[in-house]
Amino acid sequence: MHAPSPTAAEMLIRKLQANFDIGDRERDAVLAVPMSIRSYGADQDIAREGDRPSQCCLVLSGALYRYQVLASGRKQIFSLHIAGDIPDLQSLHLDTMDHNLATLQPSTVAFLQHHVVRDLMVQYPRIAAAFWRETLIDAAIGRAWMASIGRRSAIGRVAHLICEIASKAMAVGLTNGQNLDLSFTQEELGDALGLSTVHINRTMQSLRRSRLVATQGRVLTILDWAGLTEVAEFDPAYLHLRAPPATAQ
């Protein structure tokens, strides 16, 4: 257990700021939270199905995702988490993990002991409310994914996910709304959207041909935000952002 890292605590404070106007005493309390920082390479499991974690993790850099592998070997990705997110807050109240948490890219995360988080929440109910709210937004995003997978065409699904990632990245200042780091490989996109790798590839080509996006490597450029939101049927309300997302262009 290291001394609290200022940047990690700052990240947490920024996250809480997105929920309510944090007070001085709350800020001080958060700054005093002990966190242990750890770096991971790409594609490493941080928590596994069946684990009973005693801490939860705050993403400092990189990207994590949550997933499950069915008995048939097929994989489903449930969510993507970028800097500032706490992907496994649910472990505070559900003792056994029902899915896996892994890195998508090389990432650094800060671990917070459950009992420390619990103490913090008892002392500062607004922090507790903010954490609860985070898990609820997570669920809302999950519902949007479900609607996508269940009821959208392949092109709509991919477009919707791009819109979502762009909106989230914008909200934390990780993009100007034009270029963004699409952390997923095409295989992972397929596992997130319930499609095969081959079909993701063809769908991306179709998005490029329609001049909605361009790609170079894993960096994606949004060429036509209005067009993209239209094929995605994208309505950002479900993200429950405090400020409406300043859309590209």
Next chain:
Amino acid sequence: MHAPSPTAAEMLIRKLQANFDIGDRERDAVLAVPMSIRSYGADQDIAREGDRPSQCCLVLSGALYRYQVLASGRKQIFSLHIAGDIPDLQSLHLDTMDHNLATLQPSTVAFLQHHVVRDLMVQYPRIAAAFWRETLIDAAIGRAWMASIGRRSAIGRVAHLICEIASKAMAVGLTNGQNLDLSFTQEELGDALGLSTVHINRTMQSLRRSRLVATQGRVLTILDWAGLTEVAEFDPAYLHLRAPPATAQ
């Protein structure tokens, strides 16, 4: 606002019991919560996308479901809620509804004012934790649906949903584990599982032909629980039931 109905408060207490051993003072506090009871016919919206509810609702009898209609007109059902559930707890912290809540069958529900629930949670942190936990289980069930829709075949999806409904109904004593009220029409099953009505029909026939289930009207009989869980790849861990589900047979 009526006087608190004993049965409604009892339902709430039973729900909380599923999370922790409730104390006398907590019990008394719950019994004192004012609730207004209301009955609905089938297929009626209780809350709509865009609403900003000031109360949340406890299901007393019947069944509710949450859903969204995409711009294309296609419908996705996110969850099913039976007696004892509080389907819109998330409205405590997300002020705008991002989906609809409706009755599947004629149902009675009890409404609890948000501010009353908030007061209760401030006084009794274990109740707050139990409510939070409920929303987390809801999210876990959502992930299981997502995995189903994304990565299971039609027959696996239908079988999985039947296993889930049976397990949940058993946990609250609404079934002996053999016969259960499959509240969904085939059209609604399709909207829940991302399939067409026609294909749901053919899939149900296939389940019947394999002697896994039988149906008469909307009552479904599970003939072969082991076989059903196998085609469903069903593992009830994600339901986070306190007691492991006593499976049929």
Next chain:
DNA sequence: CGTCAGTTTGACCTAGTTCAAGGCCAGTGG
């Protein structure tokens, strides 16, 4: 320069969709 992860392509295939028509049954009104 070889290797390996990821992307792209082509050919073929199938699970699930769509559309359109019937059938069943419970409720209603005459």
Next chain:
DNA sequence: CCACTGGCCTTGAACTAGGTCAAACTGACG
């Protein structure tokens, strides 16, 4: 008591979105 609805379930035939398999291509990196 019967005819007439209106939901819901069932069937058939034709179709297509997306899957599968297998091979080739690209680029980064040791």
